[in-house]
Amino acid sequence: MSSLTRTSYIVLGLVAECGPSTPYDLKQVVARSVGYFWSVPHSQLYAEPVRLAEAGLLHEQQEEGGRRRRTYTLTDAGREALRAWLAEPSRAPVELRDPGLLQLFFADHGDRDDPVRLAHTRLAVHRERLATYVEIDGHLRETAPDELATRTVRRGIYAEEGAVRFWQELLDALTPGDSGIPSQPA
């Protein structure tokens, strides 16, 4: 019964948000919300509610017939646990955990041209992600401009912009004068 994990609060929060939910419901919601910045493998969305139910923070109800789906509801204790967590702002630092950055960090031990390819690859990844966020942002600004949760996507946008800037600068530094135009015109 060790203290609750981040996953626990994600589940509690989502059940609070969405009302009674099955693990599959949670999976769906995660995939188009929190999952962008904090992924949870679907097997955890089956395992974690079981733990939370044991701890009395969720109520579990199982279908009689058919698939015997389990539906989870927030208990009062669960709601209280969520409030308590929210009331205590975390001081934990963000870890970037950027796989590309890791590869750059050790690039001295690879081949000469790895970093250029790395920068190209990473630029593509981040640009794609940035585009996704911008689109979501535009959509949310229309449909739910005031909600706090809506704001979170801006955090992603700034982060991706920083990443794009970083890799672009690296690329510029690594390919000096390479503008696509031959430097010695024939």
Place this chain on the structure above:
Amino acid sequence: MSSLTRTSYIVLGLVAECGPSTPYDLKQVVARSVGYFWSVPHSQLYAEPVRLAEAGLLHEQQEEGGRRRRTYTLTDAGREALRAWLAEPSRAPVELRDPGLLQLFFADHGDRDDPVRLAHTRLAVHRERLATYVEIDGHLRETAPDELATRTVRRGIYAEEGAVRFWQELLDALTPGDSGIPSQPA
């Protein structure tokens, strides 16, 4: 013998970088380099080299007397594994995993004034981290301006700047007109 993890490559990379190392050496190095963006608990720095040695990627040598410290060296196979990993740019996305952002995401289910306190707390955390990076950056620009690994700290700087911007904007939005100067001068 499942495929190598990120931790594996961190260990391989650090041993490549630092030469023969004990787990404690690795712990020290991690704490003032990679650890800033990809932490590794020290117990892993004991466990992982054992696995890598079994896989033939590190060579293990144990002291005879005293503490019987174990020192690890890169084997040819290890060097090759590192090269191979570096040659294949990761396409995996970065996950922000910002605990504060998680709390903001679910803030609707907490108390009214949680978000303001959250923003203050997070601003402090990110400003502090930003200052650290700026200092490291200044130092590295003098001592090792060319190395690629040196560049990684800029990634951190941009990321922290984005974070500061985000939380500051949130704070501004939540405390409109609160400039420290009373709005109705007496």
Place this chain on the structure above:
DNA sequence: GGGTACATGTAATCAGTTACATGATTTA
């Protein structure tokens, strides 16, 4: 010479990942 911090490791637990498995719908 007693406390405190650094150095060095092990053990137990548990969360997370991966893989497997199968029933229900849709679609071609």
Place this chain on the structure above:
DNA sequence: TAAATCATGTAACTGATTACATGTACCC
């Protein structure tokens, strides 16, 4: 009606976290 995809779960493994434990050096 076969194939593909969605829905719904379980099982096994293993890496990561936490806690424990002890030796050594330094400092007051």
